[in-house]
Amino acid sequence: DTGVSQDPRHKITKRGQNVTFRCDPISEHNRLYWYRQTLGQGPEFLTYFQNEAQLEKSRLLSDRFSAERPKGSFSTLEIQRTEQGDSAMYLCASSHSRTSGSITYEQYFGPGTRLTVT
């Protein structure tokens, strides 16, 4: 049983550097989400893909952030010119997209990548 995996698990970088995170979803899931979580808060939505198409981006996703999901498999999230405010846990989740009426299947999270910007 392979769940969602993320790499790296921890990343420490200096302000101004670029970082890239990878997410591998559950194999039969065609929806992939990125969230960001800071201490004491729930995860906040960043962006989502259905297959290879990026269908929605949150206003939290500034121009320094970019995400891709080539071929609808794994996804990468890149942060350019990191700032101290980018320090957070970056979470990836995946789900089916088949719906029954208005119901959509549940999301399963990966272990997250903890980013520290010094």
Add this chain to the structure above:
Amino acid sequence: QKEVEQNSGPLSVPEGAIASLNCTYSDRGSQSFFWYRQYSGKSPELIMFIYSNGDKEDGRFTAQLNKASQYVSLLIRDSQPSDSATYLCAAYTGSARQLTFGSGTQLTVLP
């Protein structure tokens, strides 16, 4: 007003007691609700989901949904110290079916 609100706690209950966690939501269009458990430093783990009004039971956990009152709750029976964690309530909102989370309730089960 946040779309999903939870009491931040902390909530402490003795071992063996029932822990009651509450959540309210503002988007009447939300149809699906989820409870996640998150241990310190770990990622959220799905415990239960509920789509219909009423109760849904799974082992020691019962989720309750009242769409008229826009209220979701999670009951944990026979609480164990291993249940000590932050519990996150979430609802599907928006066109992307993104999950909107509350800030979480920190639960401590005292031995």
